[in-house]
Amino acid sequence: MTQSINLKNAIPSLSILVVGIWLLVLKAKSLPLGITADALKTIPEAAGYASMVTVVFAKWFWYWPIFKGWLVLVPNLGGTWKGEIRSSWINPETGQGVGPIEAFAVIRQDLFRLSCVLMTKESTSYSRAVSLTTDRLHGNTMLDYTYSNSPRVSVQHRSAAHEGACALDFKSAPKLRLVGKYWTERGTKGEMDFHFISRGHRQSFDG
Secondary structure (H helix, E strand, O other): OOOOEOHHHHHHHHHHHHHHHHHHHHHHOOOOOOOOHHHHHOHHHHHHHHHHHHHHHHHHHOOOHHHEOOOEOOOOOOEEEEEEEEEOOEOOOOOOEOOOEEEEEEEEEOOOOEEEEEEOOOEEEEEEEEEEEEEOOOOEEEEEEEEEEEEOHHHOOOOOOEEEEEEEEEEOOOOOEEEEEEEEOOOOEEEEEEEEEEOOOOOOOOO
């Protein structure tokens, strides 16, 4: 992922966190407040606690509305999205194109990491390199990633494993959507349209 926090505000916030925890450590150890030899020895301990708080924040609390904008720059996309794919692929057995393909996109996200699994009835795609960027001037967010696709064994005679990439535009109103396009090394391309359905993570296409 690209920059997900506002460094201008994150650095002083982290400094305040470390100092606050340091003061609590001094109080817990009944040490006087001030720059003394004993007090300085507790700084590594306070920094360790601050690191633990930061890890917890990055995993579970980063998406709270109170942090949006001034500290956290990216939206929470985590969960299951349902939609369809419209592909330019031609079935070699029939010489015909295909209609809309039902699909689920499962996104797992914390403050610094994001992955996407896209599932259809015939194949599953796993993200590799992911970029989530927000244009603060215009307010739009783009999810771009490359992926590896693994078809089910029963369809590999007409749908080979392949690599690809997609670019999705996140829309927050009137409902949460991911809309965009994809293309593959097989020369096919298409459009994708998903709407958010759950914060849970679907395990397979069938449920």
